[in-house]
Amino acid sequence: MPYEEKEAFHEGTKNSDFYQKALERSKKFKEEYKRKKKVIHSEEMPWEDSPQGRIKHLVNEEIDTAECCLDMYIQEIAPGSRSGKHRHMAEEVFFVVEGKGYDLHWDAFFTLEETYLWDWEKEPKTFEWEEGDFVYIPPYTMHQHFNADPMKPARFVTATNRLVKAMGFDHLEQVENAPEYKGKED
Numbered sequence: 001m002p003y004e005e006k007e008a009f010h011e012g013t014k015n016s017d018f019y020q021k022a023l024e025r026s027k028k029f030k031e032e033y034k035r036k037k038k039v040i041h042s043e044e045m046p047w048e049d050s051p052q053g054r055i056k057h058l059v060n061e062e063i064d065t066a067e068c069c070l071d072m073y074i075q076e077i078a079p080g081s082r083s084g085k086h087r088h089m090a091e092e093v094f095f096v097v098e099g100k101g102y103d104l105h106w107d108a109f110f111t112l113e114e115t116y117l118w119d120w121e122k123e124p125k126t127f128e129w130e131e132g133d134f135v136y137i138p139p140y141t142m143h144q145h146f147n148a149d150p151m152k153p154a155r156f157v158t159a160t161n162r163l164v165k166a167m168g169f170d171h172l173e174q175v176e177n178a179p180e181y182k183g184k185e186d
Contacts, residue, residue, distance in 0.1 A: 036066040052084040053077060053178035061162055072159045077101070077147040078180065085144040085176035087120075089169040090160045092137040099147060099154030100130035106142040129156075139164070142175060 058072040104124035111117045120142050137143050147154040
């Protein structure tokens, strides 16, 4: 019999107000959004000595800004030093403001059995960069930044998409800490 689903369609007695709640959440969001910061002044941007290194947050979901999709920070790497090594599901881009160096990228691959089985390349790919360059890092690629100049710091602006986290892929893993990091170990 075609369209047998129509018999099951009318079954059940549960009621909900999911749609009404969605309308109410949207209304509340729009009211709160009007009050969010549209300009963040330099002195309002917090510094963090993180496992990834010294960063200054420009936009972050912890800062009350109108930006809802991106996290951005400036990272400074000391002369001859390196960042931490990490991976995350969102792709990352960065623009080199000052200095020169290189990245090591270990691309991810997976097999799908009953669950995803992730692994990373054993040998990294090297990408050299300098002031004015743009660098793309694919999703879940393990990566680390290196300052190749023994005399000057390297600085770059990094952006990641936080929507991937909202979709249930909040996978951020610190594999190695930056050498200057003195915080607590995981």
